[in-house]
Amino acid sequence: MLDTHVSAVAPLSLADEAADPQAFAAALGGSFERFGFAVVADHGIDPALIDRAWALTKAFFDQPEEVKRAFHIPGKGGARGYTPFGIEIAKGATENDLKEFWHVGRELPAGHRYRxxxxxxxxxxxxxxxxxxxxxxxxxxxxxxxRLLSAIARHLGLDAHWFDAAVENGNSVMRLLHYPPVPPEAPGVRAGAHEDINLITLLLGAEEAGLELLDRDGRWLPIKPPEGAMVVNVGDMLQRLTNHVLPSTTHRVVNPPPERRGTPRYSMPFFLHLAPDFLIETLPGCVGGGNPDRYPEPITADQYLHQRLREIGLMK
Structure with a gap:
């Protein structure tokens, strides 16, 4: 059950960033510190491109199962191509998520060191x-x-371009998600309570009800952005880098009421990742004042990613 029918997180406008970068950075950082989430309108992605993407997402998932499964590569953690329904499971959950998805990654030139x-x-x-x-x-x-990482850097007192090199040719993944219709008595939820692994997540499609975040007091709060806006949340890598100054908040996608479970749900998250060899070390400015360094041992982004993929069942 939802604790409230009003979206918990007030929207911000990315258009404000150009006029007053520092004010936008403070507003974005404040939303992240309070919720681990922000809602960002006026992001500038062409609505016609988004409309084409939605139509193609639906058309792909409407294809026969054998067509989709031809693009499933077992043992590769779902890094690219198709992952069938019911494989991914939230860390610590007992039921698999009720979803299938497709992953698009970065196109790299021949001979690139990250290939x-x-x-x-x-x-x-x-x-x-x-x-x-x-x-x-x-x-x-x-x-x-x-642009969002630049605002985060300003909020943390870093140079506005601090993240540029850290995410250059990063292992970012765009996920096309389909939550198929489920029977009225279906157990579990469409996506179990979890945190994201990456740096930040940019999500289109959250205006369709179901996304909730776990607040500090244990209540589940709904996230329902204005149409066309995106939801942005802190991932575990950014939480670790900032020593929990910016928290990676638990969230889930709940099933709709029984009378609406015959309706599919689609969304498109973009999991923005660091470069594979980036060393995640606690930022000095995020230590002290009753917040000792939780992570004295650094870890590369690639090592951290694979550690977490094993935890959620996408890699052995």
């Missing part, structure tokens, strides 16, 4: 326009992500 870590994308021939549309959307997410 061993970051596999090539898979591209279906149908629906037509799939590759061109999602490469364009990936680039758009990348651009918005850099």
């Amino acid at each position: 061993e870590t970051m596999p090539d994308n898979l591209w279906p021939e149908t629906p037509e326009g799939f590759k061109a549309t999602f490469l364009a959307l990936y680039r758009a997410f990348d651009r918005v992500g850099l």
